[in-house]
Amino acid sequence: MCISVFGLGYVGCVTAASLANDGHTVVGAEVNAEKVRQINASASPVGEPGLPKLLASVVQMGRLRATTDIAEAVAASDLAMICVGTPSGPHGRLSLGAVERVARDIGCALCARRETYTVVVRSTVLPGTTERAILPALLDGAGPGAARRVRVAVNPEFMREGSSLRDFAQPPMTLVGCADSETGALVRSLYPSITAPFVQTGIRTAEIVKYACNAFHALKVCFSNEIGDLCDAFDIDPQEVMRIFLMDRKLNVSEAYLRPGFAFGGSCLPKDLRALLGAGRSADLTLPLLSTLLPANDARIRRAVDAVMDTGKRRIGVVGLAFKAGTDDLRESPMVALVEGLIGKGCDVRVLDRGVALPRLVGANQRYIQDQIPHIASLMCDDANEILRHAEVLVIGNAGLDAANVLDAADERHIVLDLTRGQLQSTAKALVTIVA
Ligand SMILES: NC(=O)c1ccc[n+]([C@@H]2O[C@H](COP(=O)([O-])OP(=O)(O)OC[C@H]3O[C@@H](n4cnc5c(N)ncnc54)[C@H](O)[C@@H]3O)[C@@H](O)[C@H]2O)c1
Incomplete structure (x- = not known):
């Protein structure tokens, strides 16, 4: 040519x-x-x-x-x-x-x-x-x-x-x-x-893929430099650490954690980030990238609360309470923070997450609910019909089975806000708005 x-x-x-x-x-x-x-x-x-x-x-x-x-x-x-x-x-x-x-x-x-x-x-x-x-x-x-x-x-x-x-x-x-x-x-x-x-x-x-690639490359450089700084502070060889880190092709260098959706949470990521940042502060380290992760995550929760409030409706059904589908772990779940934010703004909230069967929970999970969020237990629905009857706005928090059932049964009366940003393919009759 x-x-x-x-x-x-x-x-x-x-x-x-x-x-x-x-x-x-x-x-x-x-x-x-x-x-x-x-x-x-x-x-x-x-x-x-x-x-x-x-x-x-x-x-x-x-x-x-x-x-x-x-x-x-x-x-x-x-x-x-x-x-x-x-x-x-x-x-x-x-x-x-x-x-x-x-x-x-x-x-x-x-x-x-x-x-x-x-x-x-x-x-x-x-x-x-x-x-x-x-x-x-x-x-x-x-x-x-x-x-x-x-x-x-x-x-x-x-x-x-x-x-x-x-x-x-x-x-x-x-x-x-x-x-x-x-x-x-x-x-x-x-x-x-x-x-x-x-x-x-x-x-x-195609235009934005190029920017996503370059932003990710910049992120990788700053991430490995800050991990390197922490290694130096602990007198550990940073090159060896990253060599081992890179061997994990399942979670580290892989598709894992790279799908746009809602905030992270659970019993490990927030806690371990706080510990690492605390160690960095004790060593007089400045870690601007790692320091921004928890505030960035919190901002995502606030944006979800704002998106619900912007609908003008106050009868809210939240689908998914655990920090990810298929688990009953509520510790530091961003969905719990979202529900609390909505209650704080005067919303009438119901929650559906059949993975979180409250009477079944034992140990740390049970203690967490009793001590930290006793008010949420009373908001739990038993099935999709109950939450659909209550809600003007449905907030889809994860791409689990409950969300699939609720989306399929939702109709034109419901406003659906999808925090999973389209991870769940549905045949919903309701208009689904992706919340970014
Ligand atoms: N440099 C890289 O490694 C790289 C990699 C991928 C993408 N890019 C992108 O590719 C583009 C080009 O990058 P680059 O590094 O080659 O830039 P460059 O500055 O080295 O070259 C651009 C050339 O375009 C010429 N030019 C300007 N106006 C012109 C016109 N009206 N007609 C003809 N020529 C004209 C300039 O004189 C210059 O020689 C940028 O958008 C950059 O972001 C660069």
């Missing part, structure tokens, strides 16, 4: 050289004339291991050339890839100047073109940018009637500087956000030698 690559920085150079190496004919377009001159002279404008050699080879084979002329690059290609920078603007806002400018210029170059043309966004942009800023800029340049001929896709790059050629060839996945399968198949055909899973999704989903 003939491909134009706009912006010849790190991403653009690696993309252009790698696509050319895969057999495509590539023309790179760049506003910086010096970068264009360097590429045409077989020199790499960016320092990246392996890139000078690859770039020289594809330029000498005649598969890659560069130009400052955007119209010429569009005319010479069947598809464009936008790789221009999206730096931070004032107050951390994303600066879209370069992407909007290049999109308008590509659009202008498409004015006279009759065939369908696809523009692939490789730059990292916030969700909604492609539909609300890049596509309009393209169509603005291309003129009336262009909407039928111009297609857009988002195809984020998962490479890291320093190993970007290898990352390009072996990405974790090929992710394409687009509106139709024809565009998805076209973008997939750009990468004939990549064996990674191919994922086609919506445009905004």
Whole structure:
């Protein structure tokens, strides 16, 4: 395929050289004339291991050339890839100047073109940018009637500087956000030698996945640094700790705990976090990331209380009381905190959780209920019908069997607030609102 690559920085150079190496004919377009001159002279404008050699080879084979002329690059290609920078603007806002400018210029170059043309966004942009800023800029340049001929896709790059050629060839996945399968198949055909899973999704989903990945990578760095600080304080080797930590592929490096839903709780996570933070304070450590976890969790509970109050209704049915479905452990359950918050705001609350059969509870659980939440025992319902009769608002706290039964039987009279954020597929006749 003939491909134009706009912006010849790190991403653009690696993309252009790698696509050319895969057999495509590539023309790179760049506003910086010096970068264009360097590429045409077989020199790499960016320092990246392996890139000078690859770039020289594809330029000498005649598969890659560069130009400052955007119209010429569009005319010479069947598809464009936008790789221009999206730096931070004032107050951390994303600066879209370069992407909007290049999109308008590509659009202008498409004015006279009759065939369908696809523009692939490789730059990292916030969700909604492609539909609300890049596509309009393209169509603005291309003129009336262009909407039928111009297609857009988002195809984020998962490479890291320093190993970007290898990352390009072996990405974790090929992710394409687009509106139709024809565009998805076209973008997939750009990468004939990549064996990674191919994922086609919506445009905004593809845009935000890239941010979720980068936010998670940043989180991992700060997390391991703070655990490292604690290890140092206890005179323990942090590298050995993380080596052992990483061996747990069931809970630590896995899908566990990574599904959006409600707050965490139970007898371990809050208690152990408090102990770790206490130990950190005794060692004069500042642990900004770990310190923020309990307040972030509490904020989620407050938001759920606010969402219930915003309905204006006061007869509330809470489904799920234990800290997770299938357990009878109420210690530090965020659902208990939610119920207490609602009672405190004057709501008339009933609770259904048949896993928590109060007379059956023994030991720590029984003591917890007797000592800490005796007032909640009297609010428990025996079955789904009872809570459905009472409630104007149903709050789904976990994705257990009670929740499935209640959701299936709920009707138009009920407002359903789903704290599991869609984890439970239901055939509810009531309108279900996801509470984030
Ligand atoms: N650097 C990385 O490792 C990496 C990895 C994945 C994604 N990204 C994302 O990819 C995008 C590009 O990043 P980068 O590091 O390559 O940026 P960069 O700043 O190195 O390169 C951007 C290039 O675009 C050129 N440019 C600007 N306006 C132009 C226009 N109108 N026409 C043609 N060229 C133009 C600039 O002169 C520059 O050479 C960003 O959105 C970034 O967030 C970067």
